[in-house]
Structure formats: C-alpha cells, structure tokens
Amino acid sequence: MKHYNLTINGETKDHHDYFDVINPATAEPFARSAKADAADVNRAVAAASNAFASWSTTPMAERSNLLHQVAALVEQHMPELMELIVQETGKPLNGLNGVGAGMEVGGAAAWIHVNADVTLPVEVIQDNDDARVEVHRKALGVVASITPWNWPLLIAAWHLTPALLAGNTVVIKPSPFTPITTARFVELANTVLPPGVLNLISGGPELGATLVEHPDVAKIVFTGSTTTGKHIMRSAATDLKRLTLELGGNDAGIVLDDVDPKAVAARLVSACFHNNGQTCAALKRLYVPSGIYHQLAQEMADLAAKLIVGNGLAQGVDLGPVQNERQLQIVMDLAESARQDGGHFLCGGERIDSKGYFYRPTIVTGLSNGHRLVDEEPFGPIVPIIEYQDLEQAIAMANDNPCGLGASVWSTDTARALAVATRLHSGSVWINEHGAVQPDAPFGGVKQSGFGVEFGHHGLAEFSAIQTVKIMK
Structure with a gap:
C-alpha cells in the first residue's frame, strides 16, 4: 500500500506516523497518509513565514508564470490524478453529464490557468495639482487553506491560486477522508515553486484547529460545513485573522x-x-x-x-x-x-x-x-x-x-x-x-453559507490588504 507524505519547505519525506485512507467503493484502505502533529504545523508555518519575504516581492508576472507551470503539471499527470480522485472520493472517471474525476482534474488545471492571469492594478483615486492618491494591494502573509472531501483537488486549486498569485505563502490541510490527491498535487507543485511557498500537512480535525489558532497565520480560507466554519471564526477572532468561508448550501x-x-x-x-x-x-x-x-x-x-x-x-x-x-x-x-x-x-x-x-x-x-x-x-x-x-x-x-x-x-x-x-x-x-x-465569476454565500468570494478579480482581492498611498505635490 502506497504512503503519501507531508510537504514542508519543499521537502517530501517519510513520516513517523500514518493513517489509512478508505476507498468508499470498497470500504477498505487503498493508501496511507502521513499524520501530522503540532510540531509539523509549526514547521510548515515557519517555512511559509520564511518564504513570504522573497515570494511577496517576486514580480506578479513571475508568480503568474510559475502558476501556469503548476497547471501544466496537473495536465501532464492527469491520468494518475484522476485515478487517485476516484479511489478517495468515489466519483466516477466521467460521471453523470461528464461531472467526474476528469472534470475535477481538468477543471483544476483550467482554474489555475485562468486565475493566474488575473491582476491587481493600482487604483488611482485622485490625481490633481494638490495630490495623487493611489490604492495598492498588498499580500497578507501565511494563508491556511482547509479543503473538503467532495472536490479535494479542484477546491485546492480554488484556494491556492489567488493566495499564491497575490504574494502569500500557503499551508494547506486537506480533509482526512481525501488527503491523497492533494498530497500528490503539492508534491508536483513543489518541483516548480520555491521551497516554503506551498506546504502540506494532513491529519484530523485537531490538526486543523492547531493550524487555525497558529499566531503566524494571517488568513484562513475554508470550504466545508457551517458548523466547522463557526468554530474557525471563533478561533480566528483571537488575533483577528482574515477569513473566506464557503460553507453549507441547501440550495x-x-x-x-x-x-x-x-x-x-x-x-x-x-x-x-x-x-x-x-x-x-x-x-x-x-x-x-x-x-x-x-x-x-x-x-x-x-x-x-x-x-x-x-x-x-x-x-x-x-x-x-x-x-x-x-x-x-x-x-x-x-x-x-x-x-x-x-x-x-x-x-x-x-x-x-x-x-x-x-x-x-x-x-x-x-x-x-x-x-x-x-x-x-x-x-x-x-x-x-x-x-x-x-x-x-x-x-x-x-x-x-x-x-x-x-x-x-x-x-x-x-x-x-x-x-x-x-x-x-x-x-x-x-x-x-x-x-x-x-473561474472568472465571483462565487460565495450569504447568511450561514459564509462570506467572502472566490474566483476572478473579486476572489483575488480577498487575499490582499488595501494600502492607501497619498503623495503630496
């Protein structure tokens, strides 16, 4: 049975502890995932923090180019990733009206390609004889991404693309039900991205709580249940972390x-x-x-x-x-x-x-x-x-x-x-x-379905802070 590991600071190494990942079509394990602990969370956040200074000052065009390379890797490894998706989520290779593993993997690559080309131009509020007032968008720092089990790779792409493009670094924690495809994706992405820019830890809900509460995390992006979203919001209030929450929907x-x-x-x-x-x-x-x-x-x-x-x-x-x-x-x-x-x-x-x-x-x-x-x-x-x-x-x-x-x-x-x-x-x-x-139209909820939006210009702006610059003439 194959083992899948954490990726921290660009390195994917064997771990001392693993847990079984169940194939829902057989109710039996098909792979094993590394089980991270609090020390691994600290190492991952530290790696992301150390990488932030360099990554956030890398020209946006260069960050965009690297993300396109990541998307190309997804396309090159599509058969492998599709099989992993089927084994851990249960969804068919093609599925009803083409909604299956092929759509998820192909959609993840497409989403990265489209959103890697979105920009955050400087906005000019005033420019006259008295002053020039500009609005700049600045990266936040370390982003914690927590993804669900229903679309593990696609939603990882939704979270990571704008976070990285805006100049943030990321620690992602996939659902313990479906950590395998995300682990392989992050391993592939780290053949392109600088060390520490994108890190992966895997484990149960207690690991997510440790990540959410970490003082060096600046923002949390979470897709999942309303109940868990409320817990995250309470924890984030301690040091006013920014949030994007896409929660339950009884559409x-x-x-x-x-x-x-x-x-x-x-x-x-x-x-x-x-x-x-x-x-x-x-x-x-x-x-x-x-x-x-x-x-x-x-x-x-x-x-x-x-x-x-x-x-x-x-x-x-x-x-x-x-x-x-x-x-x-x-x-x-x-x-x-x-x-x-x-x-x-x-x-x-x-x-x-x-x-x-x-x-x-x-x-x-x-x-x-x-x-x-x-x-x-x-x-x-x-x-x-x-x-x-x-x-x-x-x-x-x-x-x-x-x-x-x-x-x-x-x-x-x-x-x-x-x-x-x-x-x-x-x-x-x-x-x-x-x-x-x-990928170019904002998507998010109201009421108890969360707040904040994803995709396109509006989604990219969610991963930045406004800095107003006033230049007196």
Missing part, C-alpha cells in the same frame, strides 16, 4: 408554471445528482407549481431510477458511492425521517447491497418546509420536490432557510425568471441551470 430551485416537464426533467436531475449530490451548490430542494408537480416529479424519478451507480473506475457509471460512512448515515437518517413524515418515495430510498457506501438516487414528494429532508442539507443522492400553490409562496419557502449559497429559477420566460431570481437570498442564482460556477 433551492423554483420551477415556474410555463415549464414543459419533459423538456426540463433531465437538466434538473443532473443539477440534483451530479457528484452524487455531494456538491455545496447542487440543487437540494425543488419547488414546483401544482399544475405540473406530479408530472415533473415522475419524469425526474423515471430518469433518476435509470442512473447507473457503481465503482467509479468502471466504464459507464453515472454515480459512485457516498464518500464516507458518516455521510451515508446522514442520508439514511434523513430518508427515514421523510418516511415517518409521510413522504412518498418515487424512486430509491435504500442503501445498495454492496460493500461500499452506495445509496440509490432518491426522489421524495409530499413534504414541505418544516420537514427535516427539506430544511437540512443531505449532501447525498436524495432530493425532496415540494409543491407550491402560488409564486409568492414559492419565493418565501425558498428563502426560508439559514443557508444562502446558490439558487435557481426555471422558466421559458427569461425576464420573468430574472424578476424572481433577484428576490432570492443567495450568493449566486442561475436561470435554467444550477451550480455552474466559472
């Missing part, structure tokens, strides 16, 4: 009454079930008008029941397993709650008899706000479809949730859909689509 979609159920059903199924529903910005609760409610729900259920679930390394698989046993239990608990609440299961609703963490794609009707399956984010292959009587009711129900990451409106009338979209309380809203993020 709502509203279908308007002009929609043809047959025409839209396949796109809705894809929006709900891509990556097995394990995406923060997947469609997780769908509001449908009474006139087409039963027809659309059945059309979606018929399609969902035909999805092929299996080991992601096999050809033709649409959906893999739930990534870990704990998350599978959450899905099963919510399904049982829906049964007790009188929900109607149009398809799925059961674990697949297999050694891995497989669950059938599930669509439930007959529930509404106030039921757990509607109110709580399942982060798995189960979706409630909720009936509404009038549009005002639908908008109110969609907004009646503590999360506010994404939302969508589905209609043949774009102007009408836009009028609804602007009333939804979410950081992103899509019309006739859901969850389609892109």
Whole structure:
C-alpha cells in the first residue's frame, strides 16, 4: 500500500506516523497518509513565514508564470490524478453529464490557468495639482487553506491560486477522508515553486484547529460545513485573522408554471445528482407549481431510477458511492425521517447491497418546509420536490432557510425568471441551470453559507490588504 507524505519547505519525506485512507467503493484502505502533529504545523508555518519575504516581492508576472507551470503539471499527470480522485472520493472517471474525476482534474488545471492571469492594478483615486492618491494591494502573509472531501483537488486549486498569485505563502490541510490527491498535487507543485511557498500537512480535525489558532497565520480560507466554519471564526477572532468561508448550501430551485416537464426533467436531475449530490451548490430542494408537480416529479424519478451507480473506475457509471460512512448515515437518517413524515418515495430510498457506501438516487414528494429532508442539507443522492400553490409562496419557502449559497429559477420566460431570481437570498442564482460556477465569476454565500468570494478579480482581492498611498505635490 502506497504512503503519501507531508510537504514542508519543499521537502517530501517519510513520516513517523500514518493513517489509512478508505476507498468508499470498497470500504477498505487503498493508501496511507502521513499524520501530522503540532510540531509539523509549526514547521510548515515557519517555512511559509520564511518564504513570504522573497515570494511577496517576486514580480506578479513571475508568480503568474510559475502558476501556469503548476497547471501544466496537473495536465501532464492527469491520468494518475484522476485515478487517485476516484479511489478517495468515489466519483466516477466521467460521471453523470461528464461531472467526474476528469472534470475535477481538468477543471483544476483550467482554474489555475485562468486565475493566474488575473491582476491587481493600482487604483488611482485622485490625481490633481494638490495630490495623487493611489490604492495598492498588498499580500497578507501565511494563508491556511482547509479543503473538503467532495472536490479535494479542484477546491485546492480554488484556494491556492489567488493566495499564491497575490504574494502569500500557503499551508494547506486537506480533509482526512481525501488527503491523497492533494498530497500528490503539492508534491508536483513543489518541483516548480520555491521551497516554503506551498506546504502540506494532513491529519484530523485537531490538526486543523492547531493550524487555525497558529499566531503566524494571517488568513484562513475554508470550504466545508457551517458548523466547522463557526468554530474557525471563533478561533480566528483571537488575533483577528482574515477569513473566506464557503460553507453549507441547501440550495433551492423554483420551477415556474410555463415549464414543459419533459423538456426540463433531465437538466434538473443532473443539477440534483451530479457528484452524487455531494456538491455545496447542487440543487437540494425543488419547488414546483401544482399544475405540473406530479408530472415533473415522475419524469425526474423515471430518469433518476435509470442512473447507473457503481465503482467509479468502471466504464459507464453515472454515480459512485457516498464518500464516507458518516455521510451515508446522514442520508439514511434523513430518508427515514421523510418516511415517518409521510413522504412518498418515487424512486430509491435504500442503501445498495454492496460493500461500499452506495445509496440509490432518491426522489421524495409530499413534504414541505418544516420537514427535516427539506430544511437540512443531505449532501447525498436524495432530493425532496415540494409543491407550491402560488409564486409568492414559492419565493418565501425558498428563502426560508439559514443557508444562502446558490439558487435557481426555471422558466421559458427569461425576464420573468430574472424578476424572481433577484428576490432570492443567495450568493449566486442561475436561470435554467444550477451550480455552474466559472473561474472568472465571483462565487460565495450569504447568511450561514459564509462570506467572502472566490474566483476572478473579486476572489483575488480577498487575499490582499488595501494600502492607501497619498503623495503630496
């Protein structure tokens, strides 16, 4: 069984302690990851701190060029990285509508390439006979990146690219469920980047707490649950660390009454079930008008029941397993709650008899706000479809949730859909689509889905501090 190690100050060495990493398709270990401790955190942060002075004064064009080289390495090692992604996340090589390991690895390279070319030009506020006032963007220092298990490599690219481009140095800690692909990526990146610029430590939640609390960390970027995000925010308050938090999202979609159920059903199924529903910005609760409610729900259920679930390394698989046993239990608990609440299961609703963490794609009707399956984010292959009587009711129900990451409106009338979209309380809203993020458009949440944005110019600015320079003439 292969061992994957920490990378600190440009060096990847054998460690004294390791833990097993489970393949969710088999429920058995497939690799071992180094288990860092507090001393390793201190070494990693010290390496990043020492590298900061040189890296932050390196011309931005040079930093950009090095990041393009990192992206090229991802492209060169795509088959290797794809196989690692499948083994640790369970997602298929291709997946439903092409959302799989290939998209994750290719997307990570593309994201780095696009965002490596974003700039932070000096902004001139005043330039007259009295004075010139400029706004400069300055690097912050050491950035702690904590990434989740659902898109480990892609989200690492989201975090690292703007942090490094802005002149910061980074210590990344991947999820203990999925540390392997990130460890290999960081190892590859360190063949290009100067020592100490990008460091990796791996381990459990206690390691993340140690990193977050470290006095020499200037900023934390975290993608994960709202509960963990709140803990991070409390810890960061001690020395006023900067934060970007992309947290849970129980995304709502509203279908308007002009929609043809047959025409839209396949796109809705894809929006709900891509990556097995394990995406923060997947469609997780769908509001449908009474006139087409039963027809659309059945059309979606018929399609969902035909999805092929299996080991992601096999050809033709649409959906893999739930990534870990704990998350599978959450899905099963919510399904049982829906049964007790009188929900109607149009398809799925059961674990697949297999050694891995497989669950059938599930669509439930007959529930509404106030039921757990509607109110709580399942982060798995189960979706409630909720009936509404009038549009005002639908908008109110969609907004009646503590999360506010994404939302969508589905209609043949774009102007009408836009009028609804602007009333939804979410950081992103899509019309006739859901969850389609892109590297040049800002993405982030409101309410308890976090704050701060990622991607493009707005995302790059999050990793810098403003310095105002006034020159008297």
